[in-house]
Amino acid sequence: MSHEGPEKHRKEEEKEGHEVVVGPQHPALVEPVHLRVFLKGEKIERAELNLGYLHRGIELSFQGRDYYKNIYLAERICGICSGVHTTAYCMGVEKLLGVEPPENAGIVRTVMCELERIHSHMLWLGVLGYEIGLDTMFQVIWRDRELVLDVIEKISGGRIHYAINTLGGTRRGLSRDIIKELVDVTRKIEERASFYEKLVEKDRLVRERMENVGVLERKDAIKNSVVGPVARASGVAFDLRTTGYAAYHKTHFKPIVLYEGDILARAIVRIREIAQSARIARTVARQYEEGKEHRQKLPPIVRPEPGASTTRVEAPRGELFYYIRSNGTNIPERVKSRTPTLANLGVLESLLDGEHLADLPAIVSSLDPCVCCTERVQVVKDGKPRTVSKSELSMLSRNRTRERK
Amino acid sequence: MAYQVVLVLGVFAGALLLQGVMRKTAARMQNRIGPPVYQPFIDLAKLLAKENLAPRDACPGYSFWPVLSLATILATVLLVPLPWGKPISFEGDAFLFVYLTLLSSGALFLAGAASGNPLGALGFSRGIAQTFAYEAPFVVGVILPVLSSGTTILAPPEGVLAIYYPFAFLALFLVALAKADLPPFHVPNAHQELVGGYNVEYGGTRLAYIEYSRYVRLLVTLILLSELYLGASVNVWVFLAKMAALVLVSTLLRAILARMRIDQLLKAFSILVLLAFFDLARAVL
Numbered sequence: 001m002s003h004e005g006p007e008k009h010r011k012e013e014e015k016e017g018h019e020v021v022v023g024p025q026h027p028a029l030v031e032p033v034h035l036r037v038f039l040k041g042e043k044i045e046r047a048e049l050n051l052g053y054l055h056r057g058i059e060l061s062f063q064g065r066d067y068y069k070n071i072y073l074a075e076r077i078c079g080i081c082s083g084v085h086t087t088a089y090c091m092g093v094e095k096l097l098g099v100e101p102p103e104n105a106g107i108v109r110t111v112m113c114e115l116e117r118i119h120s121h122m123l124w125l126g127v128l129g130y131e132i133g134l135d136t137m138f139q140v141i142w143r144d145r146e147l148v149l150d151v152i153e154k155i156s157g158g159r160i161h162y163a164i165n166t167l168g169g170t171r172r173g174l175s176r177d178i179i180k181e182l183v184d185v186t187r188k189i190e191e192r193a194s195f196y197e198k199l200v201e202k203d204r205l206v207r208e209r210m211e212n213v214g215v216l217e218r219k220d221a222i223k224n225s226v227v228g229p230v231a232r233a234s235g236v237a238f239d240l241r242t243t244g245y246a247a248y249h250k251t252h253f254k255p256i257v258l259y260e261g262d263i264l265a266r267a268i269v270r271i272r273e274i275a276q277s278a279r280i281a282r283t284v285a286r287q288y289e290e291g292k293e294h295r296q297k298l299p300p301i302v303r304p305e306p307g308a309s310t311t312r313v314e315a316p317r318g319e320l321f322y323y324i325r326s327n328g329t330n331i332p333e334r335v336k337s338r339t340p341t342l343a344n345l346g347v348l349e350s351l352l353d354g355e356h357l358a359d360l361p362a363i364v365s366s367l368d369p370c371v372c373c374t375e376r377v378q379v380v381k382d383g384k385p386r387t388v389s390k391s392e393l394s395m396l397s398r399n400r401t402r403e404r405k
Numbered sequence: 406m407a408y409q410v411v412l413v414l415g416v417f418a419g420a421l422l423l424q425g426v427m428r429k430t431a432a433r434m435q436n437r438i439g440p441p442v443y444q445p446f447i448d449l450a451k452l453l454a455k456e457n458l459a460p461r462d463a464c465p466g467y468s469f470w471p472v473l474s475l476a477t478i479l480a481t482v483l484l485v486p487l488p489w490g491k492p493i494s495f496e497g498d499a500f501l502f503v504y505l506t507l508l509s510s511g512a513l514f515l516a517g518a519a520s521g522n523p524l525g526a527l528g529f530s531r532g533i534a535q536t537f538a539y540e541a542p543f544v545v546g547v548i549l550p551v552l553s554s555g556t557t558i559l560a561p562p563e564g565v566l567a568i569y570y571p572f573a574f575l576a577l578f579l580v581a582l583a584k585a586d587l588p589p590f591h592v593p594n595a596h597q598e599l600v601g602g603y604n605v606e607y608g609g610t611r612l613a614y615i616e617y618s619r620y621v622r623l624l625v626t627l628i629l630l631s632e633l634y635l636g637a638s639v640n641v642w643v644f645l646a647k648m649a650a651l652v653l654v655s656t657l658l659r660a661i662l663a664r665m666r667i668d669q670l671l672k673a674f675s676i677l678v679l680l681a682f683f684d685l686a687r688a689v690l
Contacts, residue, residue, distance in 0.1 A: 028598070137663075
C-alpha cells in the first residue's frame with residue numbers, strides 16, 4: 001500500500017492519464033481486492049493489484065493447537081471450499097500417522113468435495129451474472145444452489161461448514177435415504193447445468209459480454225502456472241482428481257478442457273464441471289457400503305513421528321497444497337497451505353491490460369478469487385525478512401489506536 | 406393554476422408508484438419476494454430527512470444540477486397529452502418537450518461531472534455518448550406522430566400508429582428505458598462498473614432528486630408512447646391498461662437482459678436510428 005500525498009497522485013495522474021481506484025470496498029467485488037486502474041478513455045492502460053486487507057494469521061495459529069483442533073481451523077480458511085481444506089489437512093496428517101482410512105471414508109469425502117464444487121461453481125456463476133448486469137441470472141442460479149446445500153445439510157448438518165472430516169475418516173456416513181435423495185438432486189442439477197450452458201452460449205447479450213474478453217493464452221497459462229478451471233479454460237488439462245485420491249479412483253472421468261481462454265470459456269468449463277461433479281458424486285455415493293465403518297478410531301491425542309507430508313487435492317478453484325511438519329508432539333511444527341487463488345491472481349494485471357473498464361468486474365471475478373484464503377504476510381525490514389513477536393504486534397496496534405484518538 | 410400543481414404532484418407520485426411496481430414485478434420474475442409497492446415513498450421520506458453533504462472537490466454546480474434535472478422533467482408533465490386533455494398546448498410544444506427532456510438527462514450527467522469523483526466523471530462521459538446514440542431515435546419517435554397529423558402540437562393522432570410505424574414505436578420504447586438509465590441501458594450509472602456512476606457522491610435530498618427524476622422521465626415517456634402510438638384513450642381505464650402493459654414489458658426487458666457495454670450500445674442504437682428514420686421517411690413522403 002502506498003501512502004503518498006494528493007500532490008504526488010496528481011502528478012502521476014498527469015503522466016498516466018485517468019486513475020480510478022477499485023476496491024478494497026466495492027459493490028461488485030465482494031472480496032477486498034484493491035486495484036489501481038489507469039485509464040485512457042474507457043480502456044484500461046495498466047492495472048496495479050494490491051492485497052493485504054484480510055490477513056488472519058491462520059498458518060501461525062496452526063502451530064498453537066493440537067492435530068484435532070486444527071481440523072476446525074482448516075475448515076475456516078475458506079468460506080466456500082471449507083470441506084476440501086479439511087480433506088487435504090486430514091489426508092496429510094493421516095500420511096504422517098501412517099493410517100489408511102476405510103474405503104467408506106474416502107467415498108464420503110469425495111461426495112462432499114464434489115457437492116462443494118457444485119455449490120461453489122454455482123455461486124460463482126451467479127456472481128458472474130450479477131457482474132454483467134443480469135440480476136435474474138444471479139437470483140435464479142442461487143435459488144438452484146439451495147438444492148445442493150440442502151443435501152449437504154442432510155449429510156453433515158451444516159450448509160457451508162460441514163465438520164465432517166476427522167483424522168482417520170469421517171464423522172458421519174451416508175444412509176440409503178440420503179443416497180436416494182442425492183441421486184435425485186444430482187440429476188436435477190445436471191438438467192439445470194445444461195440450461196445454464198444454453199443460457200451463456202445462446203443469449204446474445206450475455207455471450208457478447210464474455211466472448212474474447214480477458215483472454216489468457218495457453219502459453220501464458222503454463223508460464224504463470226495457473227490452476228483449476230482458469231487453466232482448463234486455457235487448454236491446460238490439469239486436474240488433480242485424476243490422480244485418484246480419496247475415492248476418485250472408483251470412477252472414470254476426463255478433465256474438461258477448452259482452448260479459447262476467455263471469460264466465456266471459463267464459464268462453460270465451470271458449468272460442465274457442475275454436471276461432471278454431479279455425475280461423480282452419484283456414481284461414487286452408490287458404491288457406499290452401508291454397515292461398514294466410515295472411520296478408523298484413533299486415540300484422542302495423536303503424536304506423529306517427526307517428519308513431513310505434502311498433500312495435493314483439487315479444490316473448486318484449483319490445486320490446493322498442504323505441507324505439514326511434525327516434531328513428534330501433539331502440535332504440528334508447521335502447517336503451510338497454498339490456496340489456488342494465489343496461483344491465479346498473478347495473471348490478473350496482464351488480463352486487464354487493454355480491456356474496457358466495463359469488463360473489469362467480470363474479468364476479476366472470472367478468476368474466482370478467494371482473497372481471504374490467499375493472504376499471507378512477511379515482514380521485511382532493510383531487505384531482510386524477520387519475525388514479529390505477538391507482544392510487538394499488540395504494541396504496534398495499541399500505538400496506532402492511540403494515534404487515532 | 407391549482408390544477409397544474411396537483412397534476413405535477415400527481416405525476417411525481419405516479420413515478421414513485423411506477424418504481425415500486427417495477428421493483429416488485431422484477432422481484433417476482435426473479436423468484437424473490439421484493440419490497441412492498443409503497444417502498445419508494447418510504448425511501449423518499451428517508452432521503453428528504455437526511456443531511457446534505459458536499460464533497461470537498463465538488464464544483465459549484467454540485468447542488469444545482471439535480472434540482473434542474475427534476476424541475477425540467479416535471480415541467481414537461483404540463484405538455485404531455487393525457488386522456489382528459491393537456492394543461493398547456495401551443496404550436497411547437499413538441500420541440501419544447503424534446504429540449505426539456507434532453508436538459509433533464511444532461512443535467513444528471515453534469516451532476517456526475519460536478520461531483521469531483523473520477524467515477525462520476527466516467528458516468529458523465531458515458532452518459533454523453535449514450536445521449537448521442539438515443540437522441541436521434543427519440544426525436545424521430547416524438548415528432549413522427551405529430552408530423553403525421555400535420556401540426557407541431559403534442560396530441561394523440563387518429564388511429565393506432567404502432568401498427569403503421571412499428572420501428573418508430575420500438576425506438577421510442579427502448580429510448581424510454583435508456584433515458585431513465587434502466588437495465589439493459591444502465592451504463593452511465595452502472596453499479597458494478599462505476600459504483601453508481603453519476604450518483605456516486607450524492608446522498609440525501611439530492612440523491613432523491615436524481616433517483617426520481619429518472620423515474621418521472623420514464624413515466625412521462627411511457628405516457629407519451631401510449632397516447633401517441635397506441636391510440637387516444639377513451640377513458641382513464643383504457644389509459645391505465647395501456648400503461649400497465651408498457652410497464653410490464655419494460656420490467657420484463659429489465660429482468661431478462663444483461664447490461665450492454667457502451668460500444669455495443671452505440672452499435673445497437675445506430676441500427677435503431679436507421680429503422681426509425683425509415684419510418685419517418687414513410688410518414689413524411
